[in-house]
Amino acid sequence: MYTCVLILLFSLGKLLLNLMDHTEIVRDLTFAPDGSLKLVSASRDKTLRVWDLKDDGNMMKVLRGHQHWVYCCTFSPDSLMLCSVGAGKAVFLWDMDKYTMIRKLEGHFNDVVACEFSPDGALLATASYDTRVYVWDPHIGSILFEFGHLFPPPTPIFAGGDNGRWVRSVSFSHDGVHIASIADDKLVRFWRIDQSHPVEAAPLNKGLCCAFSTDGSVLAAGTQDGNVHFWAAPTYVSSLQHLCRMAIRRVMTTNHVQKLPVPPKVMAFLSYQII
Numbered sequence: 001m002y003t004c005v006l007i008l009l010f011s012l013g014k015l016l017l018n019l020m021d022h023t024e025i026v027r028d029l030t031f032a033p034d035g036s037l038k039l040v041s042a043s044r045d046k047t048l049r050v051w052d053l054k055d056d057g058n059m060m061k062v063l064r065g066h067q068h069w070v071y072c073c074t075f076s077p078d079s080l081m082l083c084s085v086g087a088g089k090a091v092f093l094w095d096m097d098k099y100t101m102i103r104k105l106e107g108h109f110n111d112v113v114a115c116e117f118s119p120d121g122a123l124l125a126t127a128s129y130d131t132r133v134y135v136w137d138p139h140i141g142s143i144l145f146e147f148g149h150l151f152p153p154p155t156p157i158f159a160g161g162d163n164g165r166w167v168r169s170v171s172f173s174h175d176g177v178h179i180a181s182i183a184d185d186k187l188v189r190f191w192r193i194d195q196s197h198p199v200e201a202a203p204l205n206k207g208l209c210c211a212f213s214t215d216g217s218v219l220a221a222g223t224q225d226g227n228v229h230f231w232a233a234p235t236y237v238s239s240l241q242h243l244c245r246m247a248i249r250r251v252m253t254t255n256h257v258q259k260l261p262v263p264p265k266v267m268a269f270l271s272y273q274i275i
Contacts, residue, residue, distance in 0.1 A: 017057040034079040042070040085112035109159040122249035127170035130159035139254040182207035
């Protein structure tokens, strides 16, 4: 039995394409931000499939590497990298030019269910059933920040089971500073990347997913009982230093930044390291 991806033209309500090749439930879809109409689908059949909608939905590539269900996938802002996460603690980074695996990120203790790049592509946030959100440097594979949803932090054995604090979703704000997370403890939290504790929290029952508005002023969250809730996001005026950092990191990877002839403190700041 094949599972399909349906492409609809919503302005006319017309079915354009029916992409059939997955053999299990399709859990997530993501378009390349560069406007190429390249689509990636993530499925419980343990694969990601790359489709070219400019070529009548031709399947360009099958990405294999996950040993279990794939829950979520997302492109980097420049469309050159793809992150996919799933069961079995898996976080994979893919080169979307060569369609090869760049690296596998190790660190979570339970299923990883959500992922998202920062607006400048310098950071990657992943949410896991292990009660944690990790913020990675995807270019070198290191963990920069950890946001815990259970204190004290659970041991790996406890984190790997039903701990009551499964993190369901994570979303980066467009200011590149704030992250929102939803967990099974009936809270939605707002974090700043330079602080280890939430800057704001609000009650949310049966939360499942969340996303910031384009301007970052509103967070929407969907629940398992069919409701959508909205919150005003924390207000923040980005510093000139942060805006410059985002501008640089949009065009330079960590490896390129590390070759710049700048003082160590400037290097650490550009690399999002706490000094």
